[in-house]
Amino acid sequence: MSETIYKMVTDRIIEQLEKGVVPWRRPWKNGTPVNWVTQRPYRGINSLLLGLGEYATFKQIGEAGGKVRKGEKGQIVVFWKWIERENEESGEKEQIPFLRYYKVFNVIKQAEGLKSRRETETFDHDPIESAQQIVDGYVDAPSIHYKSGRAVYYPELDHISVPPLKDYREAEEYYSVLFHELIHSTGHKTRLARKGITQGGVSFGDEVYSKEELVAEIGAAMLCGVAGIENVTIENSASYIQSWLRVLREDSKLIMYASAQAQKAGDYIYSLKE
Ligand SMILES: [Zn+2]
Known part of the structure; x- marks a missing residue:
């Protein structure tokens, strides 16, 4: 070369x-982890934390008329929240990132009553x-x-x-x-x-x-x-x-x-x- x-x-x-x-x-385009409600793909580390499939929070699943199966464990999705703080030495304001998370469930594998909303495109x-x-x-x-x-x-x-x-x-x-x-x-x-x-x-x-x-x-x-x-x-x-x-x-x-x-x-x- x-x-x-x-x-x-x-x-x-x-x-x-x-x-x-x-x-x-x-x-x-097909198979990546997405939010079941919005069909938007998870990005960054979340796309690696989650397996393939469609995910939603416990609340989203309930609101859509589904039910998370007994004993199923949620999977973590993270996001950064920026918090303003005063620097102890300089007294200047600075933005500190805090890692937060929430839990989601695989709508098809871990819940009942909901269908895939994914449209595969080839x-x-x-x-x-x-x-x-x-x-x-x-x-x-x-x-x-x-x-x-x-x-x-x-x-x-x-x-x-x-x-x-x-x-x-x-x-x-x-x-x-x-x-x-x-x-x-x-x-x-x-x-x-x-x-x-x-x-x-x-x-x-x-x-x-x-x-x-x-x-x-x-x-x-x-x-x-x-x-x-x-x-x-x-x-x-x-x-x-x-x-x-x-x-x-x-x-x-x-x-x-x-x-x-x-x-x-x-x-x-x-x-x-x-
Ligand atoms: Zn690689």
């Missing part, structure tokens, strides 16, 4: 990172040849399974599960998501043995995990660059990366580290094509 594409993509990402806050990346796409070639060219690729709602790589099984092409409004997004998971898979112990993948028990939000996410996202952006589909996907990638940079207090060295690792990973998938 050419140096220029790597550099171009990295520069473009850094440029995008300097813009405002944007929602997390989840480009597929899209007709032809595969994008240049992108599909990269996928097919990954010689010792992990197994890939297509299932709506979640994109994930399982290191222990060396297995990828991604929403199918018809779940995305843009075919480019499908490849961007698939590339992200393929890049993760290059970290497998039999391939490049990256710490974020080989080290068990890595949990959401910690530094090793955050770094691996950056590697995957930058690597995916690079492969999109190679396939010539980067214009559609790069803004989403940048917003995803930004959320991780925020976790790590916008450490500028980090993106350099991640870019280098992403380049290796991208080469692993693509090198045999050149």
Whole structure:
């Protein structure tokens, strides 16, 4: 893969990172956790805390004529509340974030009397040849399974599960998501043995995990660059990366580290094509 594409993509990402806050990346349309009443998807950490499905509070379920089953436990949804406080030393007013939560129940699995309100929407796409070639060219690729709602790589099984092409409004997004998971898979112990993948028990939000996410996202952006589909996907990638940079207090060295690792990973998938 050419140096220029790597550099171009990295520069473009850094440029995008300097813009405002944007929602997390989840480009597929079907299966994501939503509020049952509004059908709006949960964002950020909440989309990771909840399983796939439709959720509502105990009260919302009751008001809609449903009933939470006996013994069912609610799941936590968090939000930040900003509280103004006086700084003890400077006397200046400052905004302090407090984490609050409430509980929701899966309307279909944990309650009675209510039906799904979700309308699944599917899209007709032809595969994008240049992108599909990269996928097919990954010689010792992990197994890939297509299932709506979640994109994930399982290191222990060396297995990828991604929403199918018809779940995305843009075919480019499908490849961007698939590339992200393929890049993760290059970290497998039999391939490049990256710490974020080989080290068990890595949990959401910690530094090793955050770094691996950056590697995957930058690597995916690079492969999109190679396939010539980067214009559609790069803004989403940048917003995803930004959320991780925020976790790590916008450490500028980090993106350099991640870019280098992403380049290796991208080469692993693509090198045999050149
Ligand atoms: Zn990932």
